[in-house]
Amino acid sequence: MNKKHNLFPYIRRIAFSNSLDTCITLFILLAVFLLSTITIKWLLFGADWAVVIQNYPLYAFGLFPADQRWRPALWLLLLISLTIITLVGPRWRWLRKLLPITWIGVIPLGIVLLSGGLGLLPVASRYWGGVTLTIFLTTCSSLLAFPLGIILAIGRQSDLPLIKFFSSIYIEALRAVPLIAILFFGQLLIPLFFPIGVEINRVIRAVLAFTLFVSAYVAEDIRGGFQSIPKSQEEAAKALGLSKLQITQFVILPQALIIALPALTNQAIGLLQNTSLMAILGLVELLGISRSILANPLFIGRYMEVYVWLAGIYWLICTVMALLASHLEQKVTIEKLTIKN
């Protein structure tokens, strides 16, 4: 009640305190009003959303055979429900304990659901596409890049000169090359090294290229975590008689990972957006499939609708990823505090 009472003077104080402020406020309000009316008018009346509505299975699943579409649908549904449970689900302890394992398990499950086997009809990776492929590329590459990045970060801190040398060379080399060059290398040059007939799946090639690239950045993020931990901790652990491996495993790494978490989130979101580069290398992920749909004479010229729609989807996925990461951050900081107490 009190707050409501104070609202008007508050607005007046911050927005209309003098004539200049009033002018600026009015100008901004006018601009916002004009922009939003134009946007809403276009969204509701100007745009022709048939290009989105009629093609939604393509955006979601790409060219996946129609009678098998329940498989990617099931996988996406699992991911969505897992996200919801993680973020707003009940706080039962057994459920919370189960969640990390489920999150890791959902990726191999996705591979089985998409590619078939174990009684499911095999579906070649050339039929994968749309959001499914975008998320698949992101999750698989992050899952592979994370341990590789940790190993590289530890390698770079190592006392053994050869390991240290090669880890540094790897990280520096990969960081010095643009991602698109590595992707081109993976898609265009790797096949030339293999005999004709031997063919590595294009999706696997893409996942490997992303993994190699991202792992170098992950390694640097984790090294940042390593370096922020005071030397005295290591010395204290040594004094307690812990071995080198134990020090890394129990003392340094857990703390370093928590510190590196925000940076790692950044990498994951960046990775998701970078998967759109595969559109210029012939994979029909979200952006690629959209460009193919735009070539359909029925939908020629509907660029605006399609790209607005794409921006919406990418925004949604990235926001959800950011939310998940901040949830994880909160959780580990709480755990850290409880350990300290």
Place this chain on the structure above:
Amino acid sequence: MRRFLVGMASMSLLLGGCATTSEVNQSRLDLIKERNELVCGVSGKIPGFSFLESDGRYQGIDVDICKAFAAAFVGNPDKVQYRPLTAAERFTAVRTGEVDLLSRNTTVNLSRDSSGGNGLTFAPVIFHDGQGLMVKRNSRINNINGLARKSICVGSGTTTEQNINDAFEAISLPYTPIKYQDLDQVIQGYSQGRCAAMTSDRSQLAAARSSFASPKDHIILEDVLSKEPLAPASLGGDQKLSDAMRWVIYSLISAEEQGITKDNIDEKLKMAKENSQLKPLRRFLGVEGDLGEKLGLDNDFVVKVIRATGNYGEIYDRHLGPDSDVPIPRSLNEIYTKGGVHISPPFN
């Protein structure tokens, strides 16, 4: 250091060995038959040529050519895997055998064909593209002479700009070029009425026109200012496959020359079977002789192809004809008897 160098040398030899020893003598055609499926590289992003329909199937003139090949090689036009390829990766994909052949509106030129260049072999041209001009229907301009002293929207610094210049110099008439950075801006400029005509490749003009509010108000002139012959391609040095491809395309053209269509093919076949005097038709449809066998195909491969896709004219009309969504006047793409350049050598 020396050991390192020796190591490097042997490594590169090993890699080189991988690349060269693998070139087996078996023709790709046998591999396609063995696999019972054709892997066809398409673009997937060009209106009228290859694009994705809402039900997830590829469609377009390039796609129909793939179907014709599949019908001839494995007897079923649906046994095709389409691989969407970008312009950058298309030649690598053929080289590494990721695709059997390209049907991806690729312009034929010397460097792509020669063994010193991309080392491809091209089948006959299936679409003669070329730079064209688009004007508004109510402007009453119907050829390039009508554009004298008019303004033309053109992409700057491209061969397009050079070509339009040459064309007007050849007829020694003045014109005003209005230059834009890229094609989208050219289209924008033209549709805002800043110029009387716009110029680009005819297939692109047709696609641009389809995106206009009222496409019927714009016409593409018959004049063609440059040569962009688009043809399917396969890896060079595989005579069996390239011959088979060549004659499948010729069979499409020859069928149009003879008036054989998807609808009357069974009738024609019956006629050929009953009438032993119709030697050329009997040879063409494989009732007599062993033309197909010579190519490593079934003798009646022409029948299968026409049943699957119809003749060349039917394919063209389906995707680029006047009633299609991306109409392009046939002009050069007519068969030779109607003033075009498509002609099939005899099936003897």
